[in-house]
Structure formats: C-alpha cells, structure tokens
Amino acid sequence: MSDDEPAENISGGSAGGGLAAEFDEHEAETRAEAVVDRLGERYWQKAYGGQDAFECLVRTILSQNTSDKASQPAHDALMDRYGDGTDLAVALADAEQSALAETIESAGLYNQKSKTMIAIAERVVDEYGSVDASGEDASDSETESRPAEEFDAFVTEEDPATVRETLLDFSGVGPKTADCVLLFSGGRAGVFPVDTHVHRIYRRLGIAAPDADHEGVREVLEAQVPAEKCGFGHTASIQFGREYCTARKPACLDDPEACPMADLCEQVGVYPATGEVTDPAEAD
Structure with missing residues (x-):
C-alpha cells in the first residue's frame, strides 16, 4: 500500500449504525462472492449507514x-x-x-x-x-x-x-x-458502488465483461454478491486495489502467488510473461 494513502478508506467515515456485513461459513455461490469472502478474511469489516x-x-x-x-x-x-x-x-x-x-x-x-x-x-x-x-x-x-x-x-x-x-x-x-x-448514509443492503478500483479489479478477475462500463460492473456485482456483503465488498475492494491489484503493476507480475486472489483470477489484460498490463477492454 502506498505511503500516500491511509490504512483505512476514509470516504466511509465513521462506522455509524446500520447494516453490518456478516460472513457465513457456507460455500460461496458465485466467484464474486468468493472474492468478497476472501477479502473479508484480510481486511477490516465495518457497519454502514448513519452518516448525515x-x-x-x-x-x-x-x-x-x-x-x-x-x-x-x-x-x-x-x-x-x-x-x-x-x-x-x-x-x-x-x-x-x-x-x-x-x-x-x-x-x-x-x-x-x-x-x-x-x-x-x-x-x-x-x-x-x-x-x-x-x-x-x-x-x-x-x-x-x-x-x-x-x-x-x-x-x-x-x-x-x-x-x-x-x-x-x-x-x-x-x-x-x-x-x-x-x-x-442510508445503510442500504445490496448497494455496491463502483469506483475506478472496483471497475478495474472485477473486469481483470473475469467476473465482469472486459468492456463493461461502471454500471455494467455494478449490475454484475449486485446480482452475484449477497446484499449484506456488498458494502464491505466495495470498501475492501478499494483496499485490495491499492495494495495488490494496482492499475500499472499488479502483484502477480512479480510472483503469481503474491496475490491472494491468484486462483480466482483470469488475469484479463495482465501478462506476467512479458510484464505487460493493459485495460481489460483492450486485452486479447
């Protein structure tokens, strides 16, 4: 993680009351849920809602x-x-x-x-x-x-x-x-905001189509991730994007096993053999 970024996603503000993410023991029903569950093992969890x-x-x-x-x-x-x-x-x-x-x-x-x-x-x-x-x-x-x-x-x-x-x-x-x-603010279940990190990560993973726009990625994630996990999925994906799945030099370029999502990722637009990284929409 860059020294220029805080350890936690400040845009979420204080935890507040409202919706808390819960991670069940059952096997994930989709690959998107499996990704979020794995993020839940690595990053902090919080409650959503309560902001003005x-x-x-x-x-x-x-x-x-x-x-x-x-x-x-x-x-x-x-x-x-x-x-x-x-x-x-x-x-x-x-x-x-x-x-x-x-x-x-x-x-x-x-x-x-x-x-x-x-x-x-x-x-x-x-x-x-x-x-x-x-x-x-x-x-x-x-x-x-x-x-x-x-x-x-x-x-x-x-x-x-x-x-x-x-x-x-x-x-x-x-x-x-x-x-x-x-x-x-609303603490609404089933809302998965898509920023530049989320847009990149879930197309690179192969969960959303390579040419999907932000709304297309959101629709896929909100359909495939349980409602109570969407909020955490958003903030944790941002942390994952900063620490591992960066835009220009994802961790897998140096070591295929360095990324905790290695077995879940299709590496769309990432070519470890050549060190090349492209936007998933431009991938072969």
Missing part, C-alpha cells in the same frame, strides 16, 4: 478524482467553516463560490466542485426546506427550517430506487456518488 446524507454527498463529491488523503483535509476545512452549528445545505447555498473553492482547494478541481456543491445545496434548500423538523410548514412556524435534515430523512426512508434516481438528477452526481450516499 447531505454531508455524505458533499464528502463524496470532494473525493471525486482524488485520493482520500487529499479530500479529507478539504472536508474538515469545509465543515469548520460552514458546518458549525448551522444547516450545512443552507450554509453552502449561501456560500460565495470563490470562498468555498479556496476552502476545499486541497481536494483538487475546487472551482468545479464548489460550483457543484452550491448548485446542489440550492436545490436541497429549495426542495426540502419547506417544512421544519416537526413537519410543519416553515412559513407558518417559528422553528427554523432544516433542509439537510429533511434530505437525510428522504435518503434513509424513501425507496432506494427513488433516492438513486433523484440523486442522479443532481448536476455533478454520478452513479458512484449516488451509491455511496445510499450505502454510507
């Missing part, structure tokens, strides 16, 4: 196209500036874009990400700020409207498919971001 939904959405946007090491300080700085005793959605909706961009600079793409966050915050305030925490119309109540709380209730209580469709309708929110919110 809007903060989780903001955190995941910060993590786009960067490492946890870069995005975590940006998240901490954002919360120090905008999350102290106020509704985060309201604070970001009212934020000056240049000031927000400066605050999250360490995460990279800060101008684009700050514009995305403000636009999403404005939409959350507009769509979820009409009622207060007690359910009364905010215009008829002295209680301050808390849009982020209403948004959190929507994410954790509404039908997952409806939540995902709504999140994907937000500008700047893609499938991986939407799925992370469903997993880390």
